[in-house]
Amino acid sequence: MLSRRLFLKSTGLIGCSAAAHPILSSIAFASAPGENRLVVIILRGAMDGLDVFQPYGDPRLRKLRKTLSAGPENGALDLDGFFALHPRLEPLMPLWQAGELAFVPAVSTPYRDKRSHFDGQDMLEAGTGTDIDLRNQRDGWLNRLLQQMPGLRSETAYSVGVSDMRILDGPAPAKSWAPEAEFDLGPQAQRLLERVYHDDPLFRVAGGQAMEIAAEGIGRTVADAGPSRDVRALAKFAADRLNDQTRIATFSISGWDSHARQPQVLGRALDRLADAVLTLKQGLGANWSQTTVLAMTEFGRTVAENGSGGTDHGTGGAMLIAGGAVRGGRVVGRWPGLAEGDLYAGRDLMPMRDIRAYAAWALRDLFGLSRDALEQAVFPGLDMQDNPRILA
């Protein structure tokens, strides 16, 4: 040890290491803002809400969909006599019965007509309206939420996984990590790397966090083998962070783009979603009672089945809400109907409300943000209207 200290002194490194050392600085943080927890799951690829929460009580559904979404007679689980839950979400039925699962059947972002996944996801994550050019939009709505939160620290919010989460991009500090990332560096190698990264802001921040988190060894999340192992690992890691100082976590589940063979495609994706929610619940233990999970997708799919046993890009879609903190066991928001005049552009489910309004009310009730801050800063230009009261 002595020889290393001497070496460091002689190279002039000691001055820039101790004070700025990320591990040391993280110990001095103040307490986290409150005990409420939010998990946002982005479902990439456009989930078919009509198949996940099947409005089998509407006789038009059978005319529009010959093979898909056939309701309880095809194994779906009745929820309220009108909607039925896709059979692959059966593992979540106990949550519905316990009042910890709800859904909004017909929502969307303000994105309309072009039906591009990428623009749709960008708008969902940016949380902005159609008045702002998405290409110039660099921060996401979770980051703008952080900018409004007192007592913020970089651990407050985490994006988990190797995929890009624009929803958390922006100037407010937040962390990101993937459970796969692990390495072991000696202190000398670490200090040299810090020096090498010093003049490159991007690498300085990201590399600094990498070394900090790896040194703490918090990425060693082991999940049992199985097809949804990666998603369970993300959810387990998120739960561990949320049990500690983190209050907001976000990750994504892809694989929803069911243009063909929808039962298989959607079935696999729903298995992963169910596993993610149940892993969160299990991992959070007692903290589950203060947790709200919002699972959002960029848009819905066509009300009619297409020629290849699937559905194409649409407009209105569903949002899944789960958690011990929610007022579940119910359908939230209005149902537009499936008659020709009820549809958007004659082909899509009509969105009954801006999905951002639900997110905004959740943020108000979870973190106490003012309506002004939400309508002007977090979701600029949004009219929140009345409270849908998704929290218990």
Place this chain on the structure above:
Amino acid sequence: MNFNPDIAAIRLGYGLSARVPPPQTADAFLRSVALSVPDDHAVSMDHVRAEQTMLSDLNSLRKKDPEAASVKEIRQQQRQMRIQSAEAVRHRFARAAGDPGGFGERLVQFWADHFTVSGGSPYHDLMAAAFVDEAIRPHLQGSFAQLMFAAETHPRMVTYLDQDRSFGPHSWLARRRKGRDLGLNENLAREMIELHSLGADAAYSQKDVRQLAKLLTGLSFHLRRDGNFRPVMAEPGAETVLGQQYGGDRPASLDDIRAVIKDLAAHPATSRHLARKLAVHFVADDPPQSLVDRLDATYRETGGNLPSLYAALLDGPELWRHFRQKVRQPFDFLVAALRALGLDQQRVLDLPMRQVNARLIRPLTNMGQDWAMPRGPDGWPEAAESWATPQGIALRIDWAMRQPRVLVPKLPDPRDFLQAALGETASEALKWAVPRAESAREGLMIVLASADFNRR
């Protein structure tokens, strides 16, 4: 500004090689793109069809009579196909590692990403490899319209974007099989406009997508049927896409599809979209307008001649001025590391498959670039922030600590390695840090994990 072979190889290729020097003039650099044509190891759809037909025959034999084909034979065939697709990946690494300038191989990567298809099963992995060898490599030096036609009509694109499941609502087949409710699938039509040609910002409507989807019907793929056009699936009558009418006066054929692709390729929005995309990929996430304008003008003046676009990238000051504004994607990072470590094409081909999996293919997945499995048809993200994330950097540090000593018999002196990897471009901080590492292993790690090496 003067041509700098090292910077050209780092920015337009996969970095410097410890074995092969890059081409020394701009002309030689551009000419080297010709090296990236299909070679003896190219995967063909004929081959993929034969392998998959064998597998499918074995499966149906066994369905009829469990004695006729054993589970072992089926597994053996599946294994065979998995090995072949892993060999194709190894070959991609090997060609990129061995190419002197690397520009041709980067262009293969760029266009294969522009026209994203995915793998998944061993069958689809092999098809995706055939897509690169049949649709991309032969058309690197022609016009964009030729490349686009080859890409859109290739069996892997047709199946990836569900075109093989799209039936003209009034086609012969749909009328004959009324009960099955065969209809349109818009997937390929939408991505052709939004991603492959005009771009999402351009002026087009859902109606154009719908009309193009109708026009594309007939383009299909079936394992046991030759050809990629089935008139029985085609919607009869004319379609109007972006104000231009196609077909109608004669039976539907691939010619109508060729005509609409030619027009989409010639559209000014396509020129702008591709100009910007090339500039973003090769020069800067937020590219200088002068470069985008020059590429756009070149595209329009030459009718989308690809070699002219490549030359235009090298023409002005932007390539040299914006050095290190891009971050290497995981595949680029791994290939650049192989090159700096002195692994040439043959030495990568000689790597046992177990090593290829453990040192290259699995790390790619962990670093967020699962081979042939991008998140969606828009391909891999470009922004530096997408790759230089804490977890992304952690995985590169981890790779740099563990893998070099397994890939080469003896680790080079870190100072020599720094020179081999970055030439005269290394920063003072890196030159200062590398000799101070505690071991050769850590010295190499610092080079490979540095911002200098991870940017281009």
